[in-house]
Structures are given as C-alpha cells and as structure tokens.
Amino acid sequence: MKKLFLLAILAATLAPLGLGKENDEKEKKRKIRATEMVGVGIGAAALVGAAGYLVLRRRHTA
C-alpha cells in the first residue's frame, strides 16, 4: 500500500515532464498549452504537498 502510494506520487510528479516531452516529440500530433501544463503541474504539486503534510502529521501524531 505504501509503495503504491509512493508510486502514485512519483507518477503525479513526473506527469508534467512527460507531457512536455510528448509535446516536443509529437508536435504535429497534439499540443498542450502552457496554461494546461501549469494546471497539471499545480495539481501534481497539490498532491505532493498534501502527501507531505500527511506524513508530517503522522510523525507529530505518533
């Protein structure tokens, strides 16, 4: 469960980079706008931040 959770965070963390790379390689096929890129990034950042907080909370609660 813990590994799955970490994997989800890692996937969310790397998602925007992957989208950017795809954008460059297949520019003619599909484009992602900068605003969309920011949206994905902020969403992933929120997820990472929330996960980090939960870890911190667990330490203080224990």
Place this chain on the structure above:
Amino acid sequence: MSLNSTPNTNGHPRTVDLLGSRQAPRFLLLALVFTLTAIAIDQFFAPILHSTSPLWATAACIVLVWLRGESGRFDDLANSSVISGGRLLAFFAAHLAMILAARLLTATFQPLAGTLTPGGTILAGLKLVVLVPTLLLLPLSLWKKVVDLYGAEFLAALIVLITFAPRRALGVLWPWYGQMLGQFVFSLSRLLVPGLGYIKTLTPTLSGPGLDVTIVRECSGIDGLELFEFLFSIVAVCDWNRLRKRHTLIAYFAGLLIMLLSNALRITSFVVLGNRGFAESVSRFHISAGWMFFSIVFLTYLSLTYGWMLERKSAPGVSAAR
C-alpha cells in the same frame, strides 16, 4: 483514528477525534447552510453577483464550526427553533430583493465585472453584500454570543473571504508589485550576472548577455500563493482543534510572504542560470519546474512551523481542542 473523551465547559463529556467534535449547534449550522444556499441561488439568478469568495468563506465557516462543536454552550436554546419562520422569510425576502436589484443593474455594471480597474474592484467588494442578510437569521444578542465563542472560526472565514482571491489582488497591484519584483530580482541577479540590464515596462524585462527574462503577470507568484492557500486550508481543516489559532494566523500570513519571496528567488535563479549557460534548460523547464519548487517551499515551511502551530500536549483528560 483515536478517540478521546474530554469534558466540555459544562462538565459533560464530549467526544473529540482528530477531525474534531461533531456537536456543533444546529441553529448555527442551519443559518450557515441557508446562507450558502441563498448565495448560490443569488448567483444563479443574477450572474452579475458571481463571486466565489463568499461561497468559499461560508463553506469554510460551516466546516470549522462543525469541527469545533461546543453545542453545550447553547443548551438553553431550542437549537433549530431559534431561526423562526419570520426570520427565515425576511432572510429570503432580502435575497430576493438583491437578485431583483442586481438584475435591474446588470446592464450598468456589466462592463466593470471582472475587470482589474478600480470600478471592477469596487464592484467585487459590493458583491459581498450577499452575506449581510445572514444577520437577519438570528437575534443580534445571539450573534454576539456566537461570535464570542466561534471568533476563531469566523476570523478564518473572513480570511478566506479576503485572501482566497489573490489573483484579483495581485492583478490590481501588478503595476506597482511588478516593478518591485523586477527591481528586487534585478538587484540580486546583477551580483552574479555582469552586464545585466533592466527595462522598465509594465512587464519588466531583465536583459542579459545570454537570456532576456520578461516578468509577466503570470510570474507574480500567484500559482505559489494559490497552492499555499489550498494546502494550508487542508492543514487547518484536518488539525483545526489541535491548532493554536494565533500561531496559525501568523504562520498563514508569514507563509504568504515566504511564497512571494521564494517566487522572487525562483525568477532570480532563472536569470542567473539562463545567463550562465543554461538558457535552453531554463526556457524549456521554467513552467514545469515552478510547481515543483513551490511544493518544496511549502513542505519546508510547514515542517519548520507545524510543531509550533500545534497545541502542546497536555495532561491526560485535559482537552487539547482549544
């Protein structure tokens, strides 16, 4: 999730868990739910009144009051019967009057709606009048008692009301703030980048030998602020009854400043790295790297302040929920 039985002010035990008490006064929750519903109806029938701030603020107040509990203080009141039919009628009549007035004035105010002009800002402020009819729902003396007991929750809702729309505030302040940000970044960067120039426009440009960096409004740190507010609200909701409210308030505003300062350092790093042989990487990753940076800043800040914000552990049997 651990449960602790702690005495309330009347000496009756109440159940508190990590998410808080579930014994909030029903009349207050009802008043807030009526408010939230009425505001949503206002905005549906009079779109000129559209503003997310009062909705967020009311929702925050409901959640925090619910978490706090403390209905024991109002045992002498028959809870939901405090809101009489007459008061409810007056409340909805006031909202109806607002809808009609707003629809009547839509043509006048439409050109100003959503603009970052002084007129647009005044209009945004006027939209908050939708919260006023809520005062009709309870007697004034009871409101005083409620505010006295739930001062921290109402203050948190007020902060949500004022600061949860930083995009408009930064947009209005941009002509001034943009210059301050540009000058600050320039002052730091020129120590490490010889020959750096500063072009003073609405979107200031730092012109270097290897890369020109233009600071547009989107670089104001708005994303960092919104991320901080979102994450901090999660902390506030999850730990509300364990937080020292004064410390939390200080940590919130200090955190906003830290995010703005760290954004300035982020842009400085772009200018320095871009003019030190990493122009391609900076151009390529400056958007996607921003969120990673803000996330790290938030977590670092929280790890430094979290323990300070929390109530100190008290002796067993003594409530730590204030």
